[in-house]
Amino acid sequence: AQPVVAVVGRPNVGKSTLVNRLLGRRQAVVKDTPGVTRDRVSYDAVWSGRGFTVVDTGGWDPDAEGVYASVTAQAEMAMSTADAILLVVDANVGVSVTDEAVAKVLRRSDRPVLVVANKVDNQAAEAQVAELWSLGLGEPYPVSALHGRGSGDLLDEMLRRL
Ligand code: GDP
Numbered sequence: 001a002q003p004v005v006a007v008v009g010r011p012n013v014g015k016s017t018l019v020n021r022l023l024g025r026r027q028a029v030v031k032d033t034p035g036v037t038r039d040r041v042s043y044d045a046v047w048s049g050r051g052f053t054v055v056d057t058g059g060w061d062p063d064a065e066g067v068y069a070s071v072t073a074q075a076e077m078a079m080s081t082a083d084a085i086l087l088v089v090d091a092n093v094g095v096s097v098t099d100e101a102v103a104k105v106l107r108r109s110d111r112p113v114l115v116v117a118n119k120v121d122n123q124a125a126e127a128q129v130a131e132l133w134s135l136g137l138g139e140p141y142p143v144s145a146l147h148g149r150g151s152g153d154l155l156d157e158m159l160r161r162l
């Protein structure tokens with residue numbers, strides 16, 4: 001079976017947009033309304049001739065549990081089912097309390113975890129990226145899931161770690 005990559009993070013940080021970008025086509029559901037993705041969905045993707053499965057964990061977007069509990073549960077699930085995890089953070093918002101809680105869970109992971117600094121749409125936004133080192137998960141990878149900026153470098157690094 002091919003490796004599984006789980007995409008986790010707070011609602012509205014761009015998880016589904018990133019999944020679409022990694023797939024190179026539009027398939028995951030993206031909406032401006034936080035929490036719109038109700039199901040955990042897997043998609044098959046290929047990069048540099050290597051196949052992998054991407055899991056959009058939007059199914060743990062907040063419900064009665066609240067954001068904190070649902071995103072933490074999402075991270076626990078990813079750690080038990082995925083071969084690598086992409087923690088998506090909105091670089092324009094910076095590190096939130098929820099991001100810190102999820103990072104704390106993911107620091108226990110024995111699988112590779114990459115911090116994705118999303119919404120870095122231009123050079124000016126790069127200035128926000130270094131703050132994400134504070135999550136304690138290594139180098140943050142700046143991308144614009146919306147425009148594709150940095151996504152090739154992210155995919156290269158992800159496959160190198162798998
Ligand atoms: P999810 O809840 O984490 O799955 O987030 P979505 O993928 O549904 O995206 C939430 C919102 O952020 C949508 O309006 C997206 O268009 C927007 N978004 C996602 N990625 C980017 C990005 O790289 N740059 C900008 N400017 N907006 C983005």
Ligand code: MG
Nearest residue numbers: 015016037058
């Ligand atoms: Mg989503």
